[in-house]
Amino acid sequence: MTRHDAIVIGAGPNGLAAAITLARAGRDVVLCEAADAPGGAVRTQELTLPGFLHDTFSSVYPAGAASPVFARWPLEDFGLEWVHPAVSMAHPFPDGGAVALHQSLERTAASLDASHAGDGAAWEQFAGPLLEVFPQLRRTMIGGWFPVVGPAGLLARHGMQGTLEFARLLLASARTFSTELFAGPRAQAWLAGSCLHGDVAADDAGSAITGTYLQLLGHFVGWPSPRGGAQRLADALAGYLESLGGTLRVNSRVTKVITAGGRTAGVELANGERLRANVVVADLLPGGLLSVAGDALGSAYRARLERYRLGPATVKVDWALDDVVPWTADEARGAGTVHVGGHLEDLVDAQRTVGAGRLPERPFLLFGQQSVADPSRAPEGKHTAWAYTRVPQSHRFDADGVTAFAERIDAQIERFAPGFRDRVLARHVMGPTDLEERNANLPGGDVGGGSYAIDQLIFRPVPGVSPYRTTVEGLYLGSAATFPGGAVHGACGHAAARVALTEGRVRRWL
Known part of the structure; x- marks a missing residue:
């Protein structure tokens, strides 16, 4: 077993933030990532055609631009550049009108x-x-x-x-x-x-805060994306970690947390290799933590983790386009993000349908067109676009079913941008199973890291004095399942690493 001060499981933004925090404190840290590149749900790939760069999962990062964690680090020295579209978000209507969110409060x-x-x-x-x-x-x-x-x-x-x-x-x-x-x-x-970025029904308590806070972020920092794709943010974090002496290991899936005498002793990888450390920070959701730590967590804590609820599943579509999206609404043409759904009752009806376990005929879409402000994402004169929508966790898609539902997504866009289909060069569709297969931290295709119902909004993953501590000494949880939850900001991993450092100092003092 090779010896390290700390091991971090998972190189998503929280795992990277945890590893950087430990490395900045002078710890010898190794970050183990199951995939072939860091980033977790912050990845960029050619999903449709050569030369068209698509953000595989997430794409727009107001919380990242506002993150007090990322702000402490010189990520721009490692290639991160934020690109701001002319309009942060537009909400069009079928008659060609729209309401826009600008960074300027006065323009909004x-x-x-x-x-x-x-x-x-x-x-x-x-x-x-x-x-x-x-x-x-x-x-x-x-x-x-x-x-x-x-x-x-x-x-x-x-x-x-x-x-x-x-x-x-x-x-x-x-x-x-x-x-x-x-x-x-x-x-x-x-x-x-904007409230429907979360999974709480528009009629339920606690659903207003998500959208309102997103709008405020739009004024404070905008709704930007990294130039060249989401991967640039992941690569900047990884580059900074390695400059601090941290080690990033890709294609290194952790299958077991090793314990001895009731405390953490290290981890075992899928290839049988063992790494030794007294501190392990896991960027995993409760299901993932249960799979690697199992009985060591104790029956009571395991039972509470098993009650952690996921949010709805997701279907995501990416397009390679011959030209810009022909939105009827002027405001939507320069927007980085477009909310496609129409009037309030249309949004509520679509969400109610999902809540009832059915697929909506006209789904509410979160739509992105980052190439409008960042032409590096597509060949000259061409564009990329994406959209995702929530679907019931209970619905079981086969390949034909996902494709059929993608047709509803195309049709919904066509309502607000007649001629959209004529500009599609290629399309890539991912259903809930596809998303989970690409990233195990998206169980059931839940892109939010768990439900944000009011009883799980703050006390994540279980009620307790600290969400980052587990019942195993030296094992910490630093994922979107902990406060403050999902979005790309690194705060969960950073907080977990700080708890680990603090408790380590206390143990040495005692």
């Missing part, structure tokens, strides 16, 4: 007012005070445990009323919040569409 308000007079002022009145304290709010939403800094900042800056407004937002449903804030139906759909 103007777009909202164009859809219904007064809605822009309503958004400025709501968002303005929160943007004043956004650094504190960001530390609550993308920080480690325990999340108190944002509310405390609001209390200090805007008194009890501002703090109560934030608390109400945490508990509100997307439908209730959007209809109370805006008088016009288009602004309501614009806000609710």
